[in-house]
Amino acid sequence: MTRNRENNRSRRSKVEVTPFQIMDCALIVRITDQLPALNLREFRERVADCPFDSIYHHFCETVIRPSFDDPEFHNDFARWARRALHDHVLAERLEIINPYEFADLEELRKVVLDILDDRLSEIHFIPWALHNRQFFFHSATTVIFDTSLTIDSPEHLCTAISQMTTGSLYYHFWEARRRTPEHTDDFTEWLRGWDGEGARMIKALSKIDFYYMSLRELQRTLVELSDKICGNGARP
Amino acid sequence: MRSLREYEKIVGTAVLNQLEQLAGNLTGLKVVHVNSTKSGGGVAEILAWMIPFMQELGIETAWEVIKGDGTFFNVTKTFHNGLQGQPVNLLPSQIKAYEQTSAENAERLRPILEAADMVFVHDPQPAFLLRLCPNRQGTWIWRCHIDASHPSRSVWKYLRPLLEGYDASIFSMAEFSKSLPHPQFLIAPSIDPLSEKNIELKQREKNEIRNRFSLDPKRPILTQISRYDRFKDPLGVIEGYRLIRKFTPVQLVLAGGGADDDPEGAEVLRQVEEAAAGDPDIHVLSLPADAHLTINALQRLSDIIIQKSTREGFGLTVTEGLWKGKPVIGGDVGGIRLQVINYHTGFLVNSPEGMSQRVRYLLNHQNMMQIMGIKGREFVRENFLLTRHLREYLTLMVGLRRGFTDRLIAAA
Numbered sequence: 001m002t003r004n005r006e007n008n009r010s011r012r013s014k015v016e017v018t019p020f021q022i023m024d025c026a027l028i029v030r031i032t033d034q035l036p037a038l039n040l041r042e043f044r045e046r047v048a049d050c051p052f053d054s055i056y057h058h059f060c061e062t063v064i065r066p067s068f069d070d071p072e073f074h075n076d077f078a079r080w081a082r083r084a085l086h087d088h089v090l091a092e093r094l095e096i097i098n099p100y101e102f103a104d105l106e107e108l109r110k111v112v113l114d115i116l117d118d119r120l121s122e123i124h125f126i127p128w129a130l131h132n133r134q135f136f137f138h139s140a141t142t143v144i145f146d147t148s149l150t151i152d153s154p155e156h157l158c159t160a161i162s163q164m165t166t167g168s169l170y171y172h173f174w175e176a177r178r179r180t181p182e183h184t185d186d187f188t189e190w191l192r193g194w195d196g197e198g199a200r201m202i203k204a205l206s207k208i209d210f211y212y213m214s215l216r217e218l219q220r221t222l223v224e225l226s227d228k229i230c231g232n233g234a235r236p
Numbered sequence: 237m238r239s240l241r242e243y244e245k246i247v248g249t250a251v252l253n254q255l256e257q258l259a260g261n262l263t264g265l266k267v268v269h270v271n272s273t274k275s276g277g278g279v280a281e282i283l284a285w286m287i288p289f290m291q292e293l294g295i296e297t298a299w300e301v302i303k304g305d306g307t308f309f310n311v312t313k314t315f316h317n318g319l320q321g322q323p324v325n326l327l328p329s330q331i332k333a334y335e336q337t338s339a340e341n342a343e344r345l346r347p348i349l350e351a352a353d354m355v356f357v358h359d360p361q362p363a364f365l366l367r368l369c370p371n372r373q374g375t376w377i378w379r380c381h382i383d384a385s386h387p388s389r390s391v392w393k394y395l396r397p398l399l400e401g402y403d404a405s406i407f408s409m410a411e412f413s414k415s416l417p418h419p420q421f422l423i424a425p426s427i428d429p430l431s432e433k434n435i436e437l438k439q440r441e442k443n444e445i446r447n448r449f450s451l452d453p454k455r456p457i458l459t460q461i462s463r464y465d466r467f468k469d470p471l472g473v474i475e476g477y478r479l480i481r482k483f484t485p486v487q488l489v490l491a492g493g494g495a496d497d498d499p500e501g502a503e504v505l506r507q508v509e510e511a512a513a514g515d516p517d518i519h520v521l522s523l524p525a526d527a528h529l530t531i532n533a534l535q536r537l538s539d540i541i542i543q544k545s546t547r548e549g550f551g552l553t554v555t556e557g558l559w560k561g562k563p564v565i566g567g568d569v570g571g572i573r574l575q576v577i578n579y580h581t582g583f584l585v586n587s588p589e590g591m592s593q594r595v596r597y598l599l600n601h602q603n604m605m606q607i608m609g610i611k612g613r614e615f616v617r618e619n620f621l622l623t624r625h626l627r628e629y630l631t632l633m634v635g636l637r638r639g640f641t642d643r644l645i646a647a648a
Contacts, residue, residue: 024254026631029422030640031410053642066424066619066628068577132385132569136410138422143631145257145646147250165250166618216618 017193019150020186022160025171027064027140029057036134040085040127043135044116047077052105053139056178059099059108061140064170069214075099076135077112084129090119098211100177144171154197154230157187161222166215173210173218187222197230204229238285238430240292240623246429247623255623258630259293261646262637266374267297268352270345272312272361274301276493276525277463278425278552279358279381285428285622286629293630298352300345302362308337310499312361318391319360319384320467320547326390335364342368354633357402366401375636378405381425382549383412383570404636408550408571419640421632424574426625427555427616432528434559437536445533449519451487456599459489459538461531461556464504464522467547468492469567474511474518476544476591481517484599491521491534535560539605540598541582544591548572555620558582558612563605565594575620579604581612 034050037043047055058076063069073079073095082091093115102108120126129135147168151160161169172186180189188205191198204225210218240252269287273280283299290297304312311330318324342349342365349355349365353374357363359381366376378399384407387395392414399405399416406421407413413420427434451457458477462468470490477488490508492501505522512518523530535541541557543566550571557564558575564582566572576582583594598605618624638644 024250024257026254026258026627028628028631028635031407031413031420031422036410056642066624067574068580068615068619070577132411134411136413138410139642141631141635141640141642141644143258143261143634143644143646145261147253147257163248163250165248165254167254168250 017190019152020160020190022147022149022151022164022168023144023171024147024165024167025142025144025175026167027061027142029061029065029138029140032137032139034137036136038129038131038134040087040090040116040120040123043080044113044120046135046137047109047112047116050137051139052109054137055105055109055112056099057139058137059097060174060178063174063215064166065140074211080129080133080135084133084135085127087119087123087127090115093119100183100211142175151190154191154194154201154226157201157226158223158231161219161226164219166219169215169219169222173222201226201229237288240289242430243621243623246617247621251623251627255293255626255630258627258634258646259290259295261634262293262295262630265295265353265633265637266351267295267354267356267633268300268348269297269356269358270300270302270349270362270365271358272302272304272309278550281428281431281433281552282425282622282625283358285431286626289622289626290629293626295633298348300348302338302341302345302365304337304341304361306499307333309361313499315360315391315395316382318388319380319395320382321386322388322466324388324391326394331394338362338364339368341365354636356406360395363395363398367398375403376401377632377636378402380405380407380412383409383547384414385412387414406632409574412549412570423625423628423632424571424620425550425552425555426620426622427552427559428622429559433532434556435532437529437533441529442533442537445530446537449489449521449534451489451519451537455517456484456486456539457489457537458486458540458542458595459491459534460542460544461491461535461553462543462545463492464501464508466500466504467545469544469546470504470508471511472546472588473542473544473591474508476542476588476595477518479588479592480595483596485517486595486599487517487519489519489521489534489538491519491523491531493523493525493527531556532560535562538562540565540595542591542595543567543572544585544588545569545572551575555616559616559620561609561613563598563608563612565591565598575615581608581615 032054034046037046078091078095081087081094099108176186177183188202191202269283271279287297287299311334314324346369349369350371355376356379358379404419406423408424460473480486509520512520541562541564543551543554545567548570554564554566554572554575564576566576568584568586576584585591
């Protein structure tokens with residue numbers, strides 16, 4: 001991750017760009033005080049007043065917690081609707097929600113509630129889960145720390161990303177959307193300061209359908225893209 | 237003694253750096269773990285690596301084991317069974333024996349427990365120590381390794397007020413948690429990929445075990461490794477095996493040992509031996525607690541790993557099987573559900589019939605077995621190795637020290 005000036009093909013813009021600081025994070029998941037839901041009506045009530053952190057966790061943090069990367073469902077609400085309530089229609093409607101489309105979590109909650117209310121109005125019985133398949137509302141604390149590593153120029157993105165932990169990838173690509181002004185990833189924010197390959201890389205990053213990727217899949221995609229666009233043949 | 241750096245080849249440098257950075261926030265902390273046995277069972281196995289690694293990361297960590305006689309461990313086994321839902325009746329004389337032995341242990345352990353910054357008490361056996369350390373300085377965390385979702389009323393009525401006194405608790409799954417008036421965290425356990433139980437073996441070593449137990453190399457082997465415990469349903473496994481045998485000449489290995497804190501094992505083993513009597517293809521093995529290499533070889537020699545539990549905390553034997561690239565057929569309970577994903581890493585079953593159906597399906601789809609094996613190993617690498625487990629403990633400890641919010645910025 002040291003800078004090779006001779007191979008630096010990206011041109012800096014007029015503003016001096018500070019190196020990209022690689023951060024890392026780790027999660028500890030907590031059970032909220034919310035009672036578990038045993039049927040769809042209870043679930044609707046709990047979603048209506050569960051903490052925002054819980055909604056965020058069940059939509060956005062599923063990718064980082066220790067669990068199987070379910071190829072079918074990417075949020076816990078959809079997964080529960082399918083696996084516990086066996087309501088395929090509801091599961092599909094919930095699964096299609098992209099949580100990053102919304103300005104804030106209250107808006108996301110409203111959309112989820114709309115879908116639940118629609119479904120409750122359509123069906124003639126309330127789907128129940130088995131007693132051992134209740135929905136538990138979780139939230140998580142993210143501990144963030146600086147790795148002391150930096151990326152000096154886009155040429156070094158490829159190597160740096162290939163060596164990142166899933167925690168770093170999550171922090172810079174997923175969690176970033178919660179805190180950056182334009183709800184984008186940290187690489188995009190940093191690359192704005194670079195012309196040439198930097199701009200091309202931003203365009204490529206914006207096309208990644210990351211929500212349907214595991215963190216390892218995302219890592220492979222980012223390594224390939226950064227090697228192709230900004231690489232200097234130093235791909236690991 | 238292994239160093240954490242020896243895991244670099246398996247998990248990568250960055251993962252180890254991550255642990256060091258997190259641990260840097262815990263300098264000067266005094267931590268004590270308390271459980272009820274030094275060997276036998278998943279908890280002792282976890283603590284055997286966790287303590288030295290926490291020490292290596294610069295955290296002053298001690299492991300204390302409570303001592304007791306047969307009466308005491310009969311009572312704690314009643315707790316264990318009761319917490320896992322078996323109807324039990326807790327007698328006043330049992331409570332007296334439990335509290336008496338806990339008091340004896342407290343006399344010995346009180347100075348170190350009261351001085352610690354964090355005390356992790358594993359399972360119900362040592363839980364009463366909290367009441368016996370009135371001058372405790374630190375944060376006390378109850379770590380529940382078992383499925384306590386539907387405990388027996390009499391056991392829970394006694395234990396609940398004890399557990400309410402803790403500052404936090406940790407469960408392997410949300411489904412195992414109970415309504416308690418303190419924060420409850422989720423941490424799944426893990427395996428050590430470099431331990432004798434999981435390390436790669438040479439073909440010669442596997443052959444030696446195959447010959448020792450007279451296993452036929454030409455016929456498929458199904459293996460369930462677990463303590464002889466009713467909740468592991470070894471009799472149900474034999475029933476499932478008999479259904480398979482109507483179609484395929486498989487061999488069954490049931491292997492397990494006892495643990496110091498499990499007085500019922502001998503009786504369950506006797507019943508299993510009785511059920512298997514007369515069938516040379518059922519190998520019922522009672523192994524010593526340190527037979528890790530033997531267990532490792534048996535798992536690697538197997539075609540399919542079975543873990544047909546009817547109640548399960550997490551099921552580390554499932555993790556071990558997946559790590560060895562084997563599909564797992566497991567009971568649709570507890571932590572097995574976190575690990576066995578239908579059509580991806582194995583199958584979840586609910587009966588001997590279900591077990592037999594899935595085994596026959598897999599034996600007739602060898603390609604799927606291979607794909608499942610690859611997926612299972614990667615799944616464990618990402619999620620259930622000790623480095624992830626350690627990371628979550630460190631994250632929890634940083635949170636407990638600093639106070640929980642949704643985001644915490646730690647020192648580099």
